Amino acid sequence: MQYDIFNGDADGIISLVQMRLAVPKTSQLITGVKRDISLLKQVNAQADDELLVLDISMEKNIEALRSALAHGASVTYIDHHRAGKIPQHPLLTVHVDTAADTCTALIVDKLLNGKYRDWAIAAAYGDNMIAVADALAEQRGLSDADSVFLCELGTLVNYNGYGAHLDDLHFSPAKLFQALVKYESPFMLRDDKTSPFYQLRAAYQADMANVAAQQPTHDDETLLIFTLPDEPWAKRVSGVLGNDLANQHPSRVIAVVTHNADGSLMVSLRAPLANRQGAGEICSSFATGGGREAAAGINALPVSDLSQFISTVITYYRQ
Incomplete structure (x- = not known):
């Protein structure tokens, strides 16, 4: 059995698009909302199974990975998040690069020689x-219009991955992958007026209209925080809002804090673009946190810990 296990954001989905355009295979798709990264445990791996793992932290999946290898499954692991101690095993092939200037899709791009x-x-x-x-x-010699389109496409696919539950998303990540992999080139989506690109564009514009009324809840020279309500639109925009704010304020840390239904807080953290490190370390110090150097998150931060989170961020970046 072939299993394709991938993050539900743009990096995870498009990494798999590249892999399956290069080597088409029928597979069992294992994915979820962007914050659902403990995906390997969903696989009951057996001898001779093949697992392709894309854009989820090995550190957060290490026990399930060891179990799959112990049962005789072969695993190819491609990622750019914190990996922890990487096991040495004859059935494990690893392509992990945690540099702040790369992502999983770019690692895949190198493996495929830019195809x-x-x-x-x-x-x-x-x-x-x-x-x-x-x-x-x-x-690549792309025109400005082509670059703008690829930027919008990547933003929209990434936007689709944010939500507390799959029901919050416009497309489940598995369905979105299945739709996108039909297009040899991303520019074919622009030409096809029925493509997911246009559906996501309309949904994105509607959601972002809600952001205009929001004001920062913490604003100093180091850290800017926006706090959003427990609404599906708020969870969907949290990632792209964080990216937009990071681009507008390249020397500041950006946090988008969204209320969860259980009373906890979901945090999306962006390190300053001028200092793209530390986000993963900070978020990983909280129970439900994780991520990479430049961007990370906490799934369920108790409200009582918000002041500690703010203090941790400010102390880290004022060193």
């Missing part, structure tokens, strides 16, 4: 790696 680079550029834009994506677009 689907336009897709990789869209993913980099979606992961808010604007300078990297711009440089790759320039190398």
Whole structure:
């Protein structure tokens, strides 16, 4: 059995799009909302199964990974998040790069020798790696209009992954992957007026209209926080709002805090673009947190811990 296990954001979905365009396979898709990263435990791996794991932290899936290997499954692991101690095993192939200027889709792009680079550029834009994506677009000789389209596409696919539950999303990540992999080139979505691109664009514009009324709840020279209500639209925009604010304020830390139904807080943290490190370390110090150097999150922060979170962020970046 082939299992494709991938994050439900732009980086995870587009990484798998590249892989399956290059090597088509029928597989069992294992994914979820962007914050659902403990995905390996959903696989009851057996001998001779093949697992492709994309854009989820090995550190957060290590026990399930060890179990799959112990049962005789072969695993290819491609990621850019905190990995922890990587097991040495003959059935495990690892391509992990935690550098702040890469993402999983760009690691896949290198493995495929740039065969689907336009897709990789869209993913980099979606992961808010604007300078990297711009440089790759320039190398490709893309027009400004083409670059703008790939940026919008990546942003929309990434936006779709945010939500507390799959029901909050416009497309389940599995369905969105299945739709996108039908297009050899991302520019084919622009030409097809019935494509998911246009459906997501309309939904995004409607959700972002709600953001205009929001004001920061913490605002100093180090940290800017926006706090959003427990509404599906708020959870959907939390990631793209964080990216937008990070681009507007490159020297500041950005946090988008969204109320959860259980009374806890979901946190989306962006390190300053001028200092793209520390976000993963900070969020991982809280029970339900994790991520990478430049961007990370906490799924369920108790309200009583918010002041500690703020203090931790400010102390870290004022060092």
